[in-house]
Amino acid sequence: MIPEEYYKAGNILAKTINKTRDLIKPGINILEICEFIEGEIEKLGAKPSFPANIDINEIGAHYTSPPNDKSKIPDNSVVKIDAGSHINGYINDMAITINFGEKKYDKYIEAAEAALATAINHIKPGVKVDLIGELVEKKIKSYDLKPISNLSGHQLKQYNLHAGQSIPSVKSNEEGYFKINEVYALEPFVTDKSAAGRVKSGNEAYIYQFIKRKKNLIKFLAQPADEIRRKFNRLPFCLRWLPEKYHTSDIIKRLTSIGILHAYPVLIEARKGVVAQAEKTIVVTSDGCEVLTGL
Structure with a gap:
């Protein structure tokens, strides 16, 4: 059994992300969204496990508003909302992507969500970590798209957001097996097949x-x-x-x-390809896994 706080924090995070989906739109201030997410998590009885990320277009990860941020959600953009919650250090992590841009980007979101579902459907005790990466990559490529090779899912432990085992979105030499009661954030990232398929560090850190x-x-x-x-x-x-x-x-x-x-x-896609992301937190059970960031 895992601590009950995992389930409570996961439910709070899922409710918050769903509320944010209804709030976000082009022209809204990014700082307002970050503060809404973080405030809603606290209002519902948890704490943010990291600052809310609002990652637009080619930005893959790690953009949160600095103080007095005036930037807004652009028209015709693809927006990733990535947030975390915890109760007593028991962490959940969840992300969705919303398309305000060209219709072709709907396929990116569909591919990310399908890859995430593939991972969830195949994880159980004893399954090799590198098999999940191979299956995720195959699913994304079936959409004629490309996974981001250097952004990975990650194991979660108390007060530790990136604890030990990584879960790549590509076939790799990652060692290890899934074990019962382990908690993971699974997060495939998808971009165009002509993009680099990897992210590089930008000049700013927030x-x-x-x-x-x-x-x-x-x-x-x-x-x-x-x-x-x-x-x-x-x-x-x-x-x-x-x-x-x-x-x-x-x-x-x-x-x-x-x-x-x-x-x-x-983190920015190396050729500035638009990036989509889907993420849920799971716990490995005796015969599979259970999603914690569900309602």
Whole structure:
């Protein structure tokens, strides 16, 4: 058995994502969407396990609004909503894609969702991880599209968003087997067959994570490092979640430069191909797996 908090957090996240689907539209401020998602998760009794991601077109992952973000959802865009919730550190992760652009992108979403369903239908104890990647890749290619090879699903543990085992969306040499009561976020990413099929790091980072506390830090850096560790444990956070005094100072950059924090850069499809994503959190059961981010 897994802790009941997994089920509660998953239900809260699914409700929040479904409400967001009805809210989002071209012209709406991205900061407003991020704050709605994070606020709704808290209102329903959980906490965000990472800042809400609103990833548009060729952006594959890791865009969340910085403080005072004025950017809006563009017309004719493909928008990925990726959010997480937790209760006492038991994490769920879920994403959907919405198409406000050309009709051809509906196929990208269909392929991502079909690949996700394929993974869910084949996972059970003893199944090899690399088999799931092979099946996901085959399903995406059956739509004449291409998976993103360097974005993967991931195991979830208490207060650990990327815990151990990765689940690629392509055939790989990834070792390991699925075991009963393990929890995973499964997330195929899909792009055009003429795209690179991989993401690269952009120049900006808006999401951070506490990595380790170093000895003999000067007070100027020790105090914010300890504050961040107490508040977020090892879960990702963003500047919006910190006191305003950190928004304009270089403290976060300095903590990152000395390895106390890790910065997650915005990830962009290497040839700027439009990306779609589908994601759910599952627990491996005795004879298959169960979706936690369901209603």
